[in-house]
Amino acid sequence: MVILAAIIYWLLICASLHCDVYYLIFQTVIFIYITGEHHLLSLINNVSSGLQLQSITKSITNVEAPIKEKYGRNIILGTHKEGGAVTFWSHAVSLPLSSNAILSWKFCHVVHKLLRDGHPNTLRDSRGHTASIRQMGTLWGNLHDRYGHIVALYAKLLCIKIDFHLKVTLVSRRDGSVCIINMSFFLNAVFRQMECSSTSSTTPVGQCRLAPLVLVIQDCGLLYHFLVKLLFKLHSRIPVDALLGHRERFREQFNSLTQFFERARGMEFFKSIIQIPDLPDEPPNFLRAASLADHVKPMVVQNETFPDYDETDTQLDFGEGNYQMVKTTWIELELIKVEAQRAVVQLKSQVNKLESELEDQRTHKQMALVENERLRMEVENLRAQTAVAASIQATVEDMVKCLCHMVIVTVNGHDLLCQNAEMVKQLSSTQQAQEELLTYKQQMAVEVEQLRQDNSSKVTLHSFMFMIPAGDELSSVLVGLQAEKETLLRTVKDQEAEIASLRQAAQLHQTTLQQERDRHQREMTALQNQLQEKLSLDSGLLQQKLQDEQFSLLQCAVVEAEGIVLDAVAKVDDPLHVRCISTPDYLINRAELTLASIDKMQQSQAAYLRNMDDASGLLRSVTQFSHLIADTIVNGAGTAHSAPTDQADRLTDNCRDCATHCLQYLKELKLKATLPRADLTAVRYVVQRILNQGQDLLPRGADVRKEELAEMVDKEMAATSTAIEDAVLRMDEILSQARRDSSGVKLEVNQNIIGSCSDLMKAIHMLVTAATDLQRDIVDNGRGAGSVKDFYAKNSRWTEGLISASKAVGWGATQMLESADKVVTDRGKYEELIVCSHEIAASTAQLVAASKVKADRGNKKLQTLQQASRHVNDMAAVVVSSTKSGQMQIENKSEFHGHMQIVKFVTTNNAGMHSKGIV
Incomplete structure (x- = not known):
């Protein structure tokens, strides 16, 4: 069911793009067969994202006409499908908002639509871009452009709206009033623009300026209702005198909002688009709690969407045939990429599997080597134990021999002692009395020595009698160890044979794995080379197209800059400008900023020559340079009106020379052939002369102490x-x-x-x-x-x-x-x-x-x-x-x-x- 729904969705999208239905059905079936359900859904998401990006590109243009409703609706639906505005902001950051005020105006309009009708997460995704919106408003507020002032006010309103909605749960008493105040300033500025330019609300130019006010009217109705309920609640909790300032501020905003609604009702544009609610003649009486029941929530009803005016998309869209060919090529390229990625993933999985098997073989081999080493150590230990047992057996045999010899010597000594005693007794009667004591002493010594020897012989014999059984036990242990040694030797031989066979099998398996790896590597290299050739060819064409588009944008910016400089020169020669004067201080300030802009212009030009894929920096520099050089020329002429005659003539001539050199530089900047040698040295020299003349016109401290x-x-x-x-x-x-x-x-x-x-x-x-x-x-x-x-x-x-x-x-x-x-x-x-x-x-x-x-x-x-x-x-x-x-x-x-x-x-x-x- 998912695949069927995806196919239907894909066909509907392609039908909306004017594609051939049968060809699309064939492509869809082939794509499902190759990539599967997951990749199909991924492609559909990519197509939806592409449709959203296309709508963004066609909505935010420099054409002075209102945004088409279908493009705005596609962008809003894209945020709901995506669950946020990440795609919108990822594309919006690359827009050249600083190069065209109309582009910035439409960008603010789209952001306002997303904040109001987009996915709730749009507010969270837009939070980090308030600084860039504020910076854009500051930039256009400082430049003299038709849309500059209202773009600055719109950017300020969007930043306040984002902050207001982020803290709406903890909103203070003043935040709603601040929003209405800023909306009032914004509305008045837009109406002043309409009056100054004498633009009708029924033309595309007028509707381009009035279209965002539809959203502002809707916001004003809700904010008015919110403030009324909040003030009634405050008056029920806080003393009346403490809220006097709140009531006065509310009265001012009530009168301003009433005037705006009356003024908007009189315009044909709003009559056909929206039903503007009627506010009461007087603001609610907050001092009387019963007045809350009389309050009616102003309902803003939108009748229909304003008509879509065809915009010239020659700079943004390709032809229908080229677009279809590019789309088909893009899909085929995506399929090739997916197949290549799938092959690479399969090859990587096979290589990882083979590497894991090889690692297991290495682990088994290492374990076998460790086991072999352990057995070798055990054999060495057995050999050492056998040698020790042999040495013990030899020692026991020597001790037995010594024991037998000592027994024989002891028996012979005992017989000799008995014979000596009998001889002493026979001679004792014949010796004199003086020898009896000596004999007795000798006899006693002999007896003592004999007793000592007899005692030691008995102890030694006793100990040897105990060692004989120990020697028998050691002999039996030695026999068992020799048998175990023979068993272990046989086991070691068997293990060595098994290890040799495993080593041979592992070596054979490793050779096979290496061959498979080499083959897969060659296949993967061939696929990568094909993919790289395809990508390099496409990237070369796209890069050339990008460079051409960037240079076209640069030419448009240079043409606009030439118009600004020519307008400044026309003001110098305009008789009505004769009475307009300026001060040397302001002229010096403009000239110094112009010199800094010239340095930045040279840096941006060098950067563009190094990388012609990105001309955004040079576009910003051209815009700033043209406005500053025009300000310098106009203020130089105004300063000359109040200067002495000689100095005034020289200053006016320098202003004309500055315009001439600047136009020559811009002319060289428009052509690719002369772009590398375009030089600002002459312009810098003339601006420096204007700066010096302005400094000469300053009042000197020496003149007045x-x-x-x-x-x-x-x-x-x-x-x-x-x-x-x-x-x-x-x-x-x-x-x-x-x-x-x-x-x-x-x-x-x-x-x-x-x-x-x-x-x-x-x-x-x-x-x-x-x-x-x-x-x-x-x-x-x-x-x-x-x-x-x-x-x-x-x-x-x-x-x-x-x-x-x-x-x-x-x-x-x-x-x-x-x-x-x-x-x-x-x-x-x-x-x-x-x-x-x-x-x-x-x-x-x-x-x-x-x-x-x-x-x-x-x-x-x-x-x-x-x-x-x-x-x-x-x-x-x-x-x-x-x-x-x-x-x-x-x-x-x-x-x-x-x-x-x-x-x-x-x-x-x-x-x-x-x-x-x-x-």
Whole structure:
């Protein structure tokens, strides 16, 4: 049953790939016959994995169109079959996410789909990749790209979502609110992108940006319901006053979510895809527990999937015929690999079996040798025991002979003593009395000696009488040992004969095993050679194809880089860019980063020339290099706008030369023939000149002594405030002059423009006042026991930045005054006034940034300054809108006046013709 199900599954997969059914049936049957059930199931798993990888490749592309639902569904089903997202992440880490923002955007969309609808283990498998997602978001957030900002926000949202779900069992009160806050930022950024690019939600480009918001809407509904229930539960356990901040934050997020739902309902894209729930007019009353019963969970219902737009797969897919041929070749190669592996395994098992048998023979041989050695040692011991027994027998015989001789001597000595005693008794009567004592002494000595000898003879005889039975026993033992020795000798001879026969059999068996091993080794070598030739041929073709694809990607990146550099050169020559200024400090920063990027570019180019299979490093370097060189060119031109004439001309020429050399280098980088000799020396030289000119434009410490910086700051801030006040008064004079010199629509337009400009000047005056107060507070808190002059001298760079920002604000106010005067007197263009409003907003932002560098985050005066900055931005927007509206009114009036002149001319001609009688 398993095999039948596997066959059906295999046929369904092949049918979905447009293969020939009969050919597939034949291949499937042959494959089952050769490999068996286990390998078939393994191949089906491989095909499923391949289908998932194909869907990943076709989903995450650089085409600006939404992801097809069938590909997303295949990826999600793949995670459920696999039990996780290991296959997805193993393929995703190789994607060039840093080379294309659209590719990163679609990658984030797929990850969001997997986190929401994929297997539960997807969250665990994605945990280790949050760092790379965060790094990708940081990269695109720092680059000026259409998708860069929203990709950075999407990456941040995904990291927070992963962390939120990992600790959902121990979630705190703030985590759900944090998720909604980040979603709100993300949604607003996407809508701003749509408005800025004037993209419709019904086009593939617009749907590419809006498609991830469907998932975000679904998440927002669940998070909103979760927060409502959580806050009701908190209010039932915690005092009401302690949760005041929570209620305020919830109200802000409720209003933001309501606005988003209303805005999304008005888009055609969401109307056809999803039913957005209606939120109540007011947030729930958490102070009344009964309000929980009135709460209705917002249900997000998805109507249907959005239409799939055909993507150009020319760079990702082969043709259908080539794909079938590659697939067939791949299956045959897999079969050859499986057969070769099976043959190698069988040969290895046979060799291991023969080696084990040989090892057993060696063990038996070793045991026989040990047994032979033991028997030899026993024979040697028996021989030694026999020699000892023979020596003991000889000793016993000698002792018996000595004993017999001593017995004879003792008997003869006893007879002689008896005769001597009789002779002494016969002569005792004839000797004198003086000899009796001597004789007696001699007799006593003889008797004592005789008794001693007699006693020793008896003891020796007694001991020899006991040794005679012991000698008999030893003789009998010796006879038994000799018989056992003969038996052991016969056994040893038999063992030696058996060992010789076993040795001969083992040698014969070893020879046979060696022959079998040599034969199997030759067969295995032949199979390995065939497999190696096949693999080398296929790997050569695949390597060439990989190198071609890598070089194609490099060419695409270089073309994109050329477009970025050309856009920067166009900005240098654009008249609207004349009023955009930059600072030498920022120009130096961009130039230094560009020099570092040039070094990295050279290293990446050398690495690519060494290994042309991987162009990822060079792609990242080209992208970074193009953006940094464009920033250097644009900021160099902006710095030249505020520099002296001679230095400005030289700096502008160097920027153009830098663009020329950079384009020449990129042109050489696009072609394989000129790639090895592409050199960045000329670009480095020009960038170094730009860096030196930027350093020359910096204010020198010799011009103003450090102890005079405090006075300079006060003077510049006062001068800026005075310039703004004068500008306000001058605006009133210009308005009075306009009322005298104009009327009707022209007067209304001039009043609106001058009024908005006057309001902007007042807002700037409030901003300068707030910046002055904050600067004084910073000095008072930071100088400690030192004086104000010491503090400014110690922080000279910060002081110079503050002075530069103040000058920029004053200069912007003067330029706006002149532009407004020219517009009212018909000597200027409305576009100049719009540009001035943007520049003065940028100058105030620079002043705010310079002021808040040394300020604490909790400083109330810093908050006042930030509010004033937002007010300036609002007033600048009012100036822009009033200027555009006035321009449209003037143009409409001119058209109407032209039409009236034509009507008047026609009427006059008709009247003249009638007066002359012409019909």
